[in-house]
Amino acid sequence: MKHYILIVACCFINIAYSHNCNSKFYGEVHDFHDGSPIVAATIYIETLNKYIVTDINGKFSIDSLCDGKIIVHVSHLACETKRLEIQIKGDTFYVINLEHHIEELNEIEVKGTSSTKLTKTSQETLLKTEDIERFSAFNLGDALKQISGVSSINTGNTIVKPVINGLHSSRVLVITNGVRLQDQEWGIEHAPNIDLNASGSINVIKGANALAYGGDAIGGVVILKPPSISLKDSLYGKTIISGQTNGRGVSVNSSVTKTYQKGWYVGAQASMKRFGDFEAPDYILTNTGLNSKGFSVNTGYKTFEQGFNMFYSFLNNEIGILRASHIGNIEDLVNAINSQQLLVTDAFSYDINAPRQDVTHQIVKADFYKRFKKFGRLDVQYDFQNNKRLEYDLRIGDDRFKPAIDLTLKTHTVRTNLKIDAKSNITHEFGVNVGYQNNFANPDTDIRRLIPDYDKYDAGFFAISNLRLNDNINLDLGIRYDFNRIDAKKFYLTSRWEERGYDEDFDDIVIEDAGNQLLTNPVFNYHNISASAGMAYQLNDNSSFIFNYGLSNRAPNSSELFSDGLHHSAARIELGGLHIKQETSNRVSGTYKYNHDTFSINLEGFYNHINDYIFIEPTGTEVTIRGEFPVWSYNQTNASLFGLDVTGQYNLNEQWFLNTKSSFIKGRDLSKKEGLIDMPSFKTVNILGYSNEKWLQLHTELQSELVLRQNDFPNNNFDVYIATTDSSVLLDISSPPPTYHLLHFQSDITLNVSKKTNLNIGLNITNIFNTSYREYLNRLRYFADDLGRNIMLQIKFNY
Amino acid sequence: MNTLKNNLKSAFLILVSTLTFIGCSNDDDPEIVIEEEVITTMTATLVPVGGGTTITLMTQDLDGDGPNEPEVTVSGDLVANTTYNGSLVLLNETKNPAEDITEEIEELDDEHQFFFQATNSIATFAYSDTDGDGNPVGLSFTLTTGSAGTGTITIVLRHEPNKGATGVSDGDITNAGGSTDITETFSVTVI
Secondary structure, three states: OOOHHHHHHHHHHHHHHHHOOEEEEEEEEEEEOOOOOOOOOEEEOOOOOOEEEEEOOOOEHHHEEEEEEEEEEOOOOOOOOOOEEEOOOOOOOEEEEEEEOOHHHHHHHOOOOOOOOOOOEEEEEEEEEHHHHOOOOOOOOHHHHOOOOOOEEEEEEOOEEHHHHHHHHHHHHEEOOOOEOOOOOOOOOOOOOOOOOOOOOOEEOOOOOOOOHHOOOOOOOEEOOOOOOOOOOOOEEEEEEEEOOOOOOEEEEEEEEEEOOOOOOEEEEEEEEEOHHHHHHOOOOOOOEEEEEEEEEEEEEEEOEEEEEEEEEEEEEEOOOHHHOOOOOHHHHHHHHHOOOOOOOOOOOOOOOOOEEEEEEEEEEEEEEEEOOOEEEEEEEEEEEEEEEEEEEEOOOOHHHHHEEEEEEEEEEEEEEEEEOOOEEEEEEEEEEEEEEEEOHHHHOOOOOOOOOOEEEEEEEEEEEEEEEOOOOOEEEEEEEEEEEEEEEEEHHHHHHHHHOOOHOHHHHEEOOOOOEEEEEEEEEEEEEEEEEEEEEEEOOOOOEEEEEEEEOOOOHHHHOOOOEEEEOEEEEEEEEOOOOOOOEEEEEEEEEEEEOOOEEEEEEEEEEEEEEEEEEEEEEEEEOOEEEEEEEEEEEEEEEEEEEEEEEEOOOOEEEEEEEEEEEEEEEEOOOOOOOOOEEEEEEEEEEEEEEOOOOOOEEEEEEEEEEOOOOOOOEEEEOOOOEEEEEEEEOOOOOOOEEEEEEEEEEEEOOOOOEEEEEEEEOOOOOOOOOOOOEEOHHHHHHOOOOOEEEEEEEHH | OOOHHHHHHHHHHHHHHHHHHHHHOOOOOOOOOOOOOOOOEEEEEEEEEEOOOEEEEEOOOOOOOOOOOOOOOOOOOOOOEEEEEEEEEEEEEOOOOOOOOOOOHHHHHHHEEEEEOOOOOOOEEEOEEEEEOOOOOOOOEEEEOOEEEEEEEEEEEEEEEOOOOOOOHHOOOOOOOEEEEEEEEEEEOOO
């Protein structure tokens, strides 16, 4: 059809051409959003090599044109250049709409990065492509630690969860390519199923001020965006290969993208990582290997006015869990903690044996958007996620190769967003989302389910307004409502049911008595209100302030409600609570930014008061045939968290710079008047950097990382009776490890192979002095030291 | 342009089908899980060499990892200066009929070892069985009582112990490592 029109049009032009050369082409150039005239827009007529400029009313006119087709390029400062094919037949009038929103412009024009912030009045940090590529061989959690105030909670070094201002797991939302990740994020040993290599930029927003993404982000939101697409005929790609000594492994990532000027694009990306046992300075950390495979495809059509995107991603991670961390009972834990020795170690191996995790996450997404002139933009998105988690424990007999945990979590979400941005000083955004989630715990494991089967229903809507009062003041106001309903079917041991007192409070939900187990049907509804208000004030060219307030409610997750069982790596019985209510956070924060050529500083302070803060704490011990176990139960308290994050840079001259990132945080349990468990301690990273563009664009950095001992922690130690020695021993599960200091080195050079291809070679050394240390927020700190020296060579090829 | 329209149409279809999806939930009840590997019961049967009363030491924890404590019973007093032939039986009584776990230990005897200890010198122990590598297992053992008195006997089952470590094959648990599957302490009287 298209070709047919072209052919007809061509014929017509050919006929028309010889006829008339006195035609006038005139018209107006308008702003797409508010229809206002654009002054001094350039109109370049390619076919004639002529320029005209619009007048004060946005009007233009050119005489003496021959009838036929002309090609014009319309451009204006800070606008997307528009290319048009126009038929001239007699005097021809045309209205041309131009788009002048800078943020959209970046999305379209800048290849590789869409370096824009998503909010104006939040504590937001942006990681660009080059900041992400450096961590190509690592995890999301590792990459985010570049940001002051973001730390991680680890199970070894391959299961890394981001912690934002002391909060993690269900309190941190991860959004990838517009999809809210639903990957059983409730567990500390459940790392986000993200392939860092698929993203072009990462925005981290502290606190619950990004209401468009969810109202329960008490900690914050991590938003990963794919590399942006440029509207031109192009084929490009990149390959990153990293090899490292620690883990003796490689990581390879490759991507290729084809784009068309008309707006079509298709891209594909694949990555693999293979590591064997990692090493602490003094020993091999047996069974800590990793085997990761992922790929994604992304295709669609994109113009300023409309477009769609289809996205699929697959990620499989097979992760070994330190062998020495599997313990039978508390006596084994006493042995591990009190000796501070690794209990099981073996020769280096690439084998990944039990205990191990095998997690596969798939995302399918389709979204569509359309812009309406003088109105705004409408987005509709559907996504489906399938998360399959298999955990293998050390088992005997025929069950040896059977997983101990086999969960399948399926989530469907439909969301729609309407952004009204016709006026340049005020924008409104409205959104609605509905979701359905199903969790299936496979009974073939022959182990009682840790998380039960459930159906979950979500619905939410929000409204956000951004008002630019003047050039210096930006205001944000948002409100959101979410409804969550969880409908579970769970078996309880009758003895547990009674011990918890559920036979009194929840007797009506028992639907079947199967002897020593009861089948129950807990159904809970939650109504959550969240709100956000923020102000950004630009004091002068160098200084600005941001203040904001966020109210957020989070419904308990399935782990907090239903956990019920023995946790091997912690040698403890973990119990959820059916009585757990939602938690409410009130967070205020203030930011001061100073930017100058040679010196910049960013101070971010916050106070977060959380009512009914859900946390797990020791509540006694229980004796089984395997011996005594501490019982940890989910409880609620009122908590307060406050802290200060500092980022500063001082450029000594063109080549040398100093950089500092420090964060201080305190978390208090207000009812017990003691520290909260698992709060990051004071950390400061100081960098001396040297760059020289003349020397193959050399960049080098020497980093000093100092982490002080956490001195404010709850004392959960208790005495344990050891049968084999007939004695009582204090089990110190609380005391944080001592202060440590590490030195790291980073460097890279870039070689231009041809005009369009370049080769970047990086050499990174972490823990240069092979220092032995343990980190408070690593759950395997009881069993082994953290990683020793690692030398990594990374080759990046852009083409 | 047409493609876009089509795509919008298919998006709408997806939306509608999802909502339909959401509408119907699965009302099947989940299947009950009765754990296979749980050891609920350990019975040590002590038969005096040369005749006399057989004594049993038993620990039974029917709710596994549940809150109830194991029930520990000792059938009677041991006789001083006597050798008993001991044997151990492990059961999973959450199943009906009860499953004999002893057989699984026998099959994987190189990965398991029992350790016996007594306080106040009321008894000494010796292994009467070996695995394929000639290392002790402990499903069969001998117990020799000392002089009269009271004390405790502790029986521990370790999974994947280091049987080659110093003292382990002699029954010393200190260097055994591995993880504990059973540990129980019995209060006994020797008369």
